[in-house]
Amino acid sequence: MHHSSSSVVEVKKLLAIALPIMGAQIAQSSMSVADTLMVGRLGADPLAAIALGTSIWMPLYLFLAGCLLGITPFVAQWTGAKESAKIGAFTFQGIWFGSIIALVSILLMYHSQWLLFWLEVPEHLHPMIADYLIGIMLGFPALAVYQTLRSYTEGLGFTQPVLVISLICLVIDVIANAILIYGFGPIPALGVLGCGLGTAIAMWSSVGLMWLNIRYRRRYKDSSPLDHFARPDWQSISEIAKVGTPIGIAIFFEVGLFTTIALFIARLGSTEVAAHQIALNVTSVTFMVPLSLAMALTVRVGHGLGESGYLQAKMAAKVGVLCTVGASFVISAMIWLLASSIAGLYTPDQGVVELAVALLYFAAIFQLSDALQVSASGALRGYKDTKIIMPITLFSYWGVGMGLGYVLALTDWLIAPVGVKGFWIGLIAGLSCAALLLCWRLYKTSESEPLVPARTVKSE
Known part of the structure; x- marks a missing residue:
């Protein structure tokens, strides 16, 4: 009986961390929805420019955020072990690490012209894309600071502030966009450039709000990184990079x-493109559920390891993976049952709706593999066992997923080419392969008694 009651407690602790993260992720993805809707009123070209600009900066941002997730398991383990004195100085070094990545990202965006030529993007869109990216580049240093402080507060297990800040910044983004895109009083209408600048204002606001939250709340007093301004300490930076970089690359x-x-x-x-876009849009929203549970799982496994070692961590991992899979069953059923209503919301075009429904059925199937692979890698992050994630995802997504998808969609090597559906079958195969390999690795890691003592970083 004791076992089941401790599982219930674990579920409650997991959800207490995961639900605010989920709200925050949804608020953040709503920012790009808001940008799209507001620029959409200017016409098709500005909309295309923002879509293409986003596909340049978004992967860079996700890489940055992934690398800085390397801070969370350290903070979580030290919190569990009641060693909060180590946290502040270590976390501050994440700001240096993030700033290096932000600087490289800005250089890549500044020189993204060659990419646009290579992708054969119509040339009349280039100046608009460049305008949009100017704003984003101004905001990128803010992301380095914010993601560091976010990983720190989540590692402590305090996830509400991230939710509140994300919601406030969503409002700031919409207001700044409205003023800068369409013009207001003495401020001229800046169009696409205004959208980029509005986003940058929201990014810097998030830093200011997070700084105030950490500076003036008692719960951060013992571990605040704001009291540890220091020059780069390459040992701490390389510790964060060791755990974080494989996560960033996998994302x-x-x-x-x-x-x-x-x-x-x-x-x-265009029918295939539109149908694909609809299915992708739906799955990127639903993916926030398993992703948030996986981020919370990292914290719970870290706390478990720090508090009472491997048994506690193993239970946290098991409960977390089961919760995530359970949640994705529900989502999967909803997508399956509501597919045609969902597709109808996006477009009246019957051809697009029919194809989108077919793709949404595939999407419903891969929710389960997706939940398994994301929760297993969340738990592995808690164990700081992240090196393996990179080769597994590279092989699964690009070898199996892309390889099979390309062959089925565009060639007649196996069967007559089936178009966009082939890519989705490839996605299911790739995600399932990743899920199997990551779950196997998690089983191995959680079964092996302490490979690592609770704490191995040099003590001050």
Whole structure:
């Protein structure tokens, strides 16, 4: 009996961390929805420019955020072990690490012209894309600071502030956009450039709000990174990089897969592109549920390891993976049952709706593999066992997923080419392969008694 009651407690602790993260992720993805809707009123070209600009900066941002997730398991383990004195100085070094990545990202965006030529983007869109990216580049240093402080507060298990800040910044983004895109009083209408600047204002606002939250709330007093301004300490930075970089690269591979598929589909015609876009839009929203549970799982496994070692962590991992899969069953059933109503919301075009419904059925199937792979890698992050995630995702997404998808969609090597559906079958195969390999690795890691003592970083 004791076992089941401790599982219930674990579920409650997991959800207490996961639900605010979920709200925050949805608020953040709503920002890009708001941008799209507001620029959409200016016409098709500005909309295309923002879509293409986003596909350049979004992977860079997700890589940055992934790398800084490397801070969370350290903070979680030290919190569990009641060693909060180590947290502040270590976390501050994340700001240096993030700033290096932000700087490289800004350089890549500044020189993204060659990419646009290579992708054969119509040349009249280039100046608009460049305008939009100016704003984003101004905001990127803010992302380095914000993501560091976000990983820190989530590692402590305090996730409400992230939710509140994301909601406030969504409002700031919409107001700044309205003023800068369409003009207001003495401020001229800046169009696409205004949208980029509005986003940058929201990014810097999030830093200011997070700073106030950490500076003036008692719960951060013992571990605040704001009291530890220091020059770069390469040992701490390399510790964060060791755990974080494989996560960043794995996320980059996954996002890259979806963007590349979108580019391949472009040659199949607008019905296929539109249907793919609808299915992708739906899954990127539903993915926030397993992703948030996985982020909370990292914290719970870290706390478990720090508090009472491997048994506690193992239970946290097991409960977390089961919760995530349970949630995705519900989502999967909803997508399956509501597919035609969902597709109808996006477009009146019957051809697009029919194809989108077919793709949504595929999407319903891959929710389960997706939940398994994301929760297993969330738990592995808690164990700081992240090196393996990168080769597994590279092989699964690009070898199996992209390889099979390309063959089925665009060639007649196995069967007559089936177009966009082929890519979705490839996605299911790739995600399932990743799920199997990551779950196997998690089983191995959680079964092996302490490979690592609770704490191995040099003590001050």
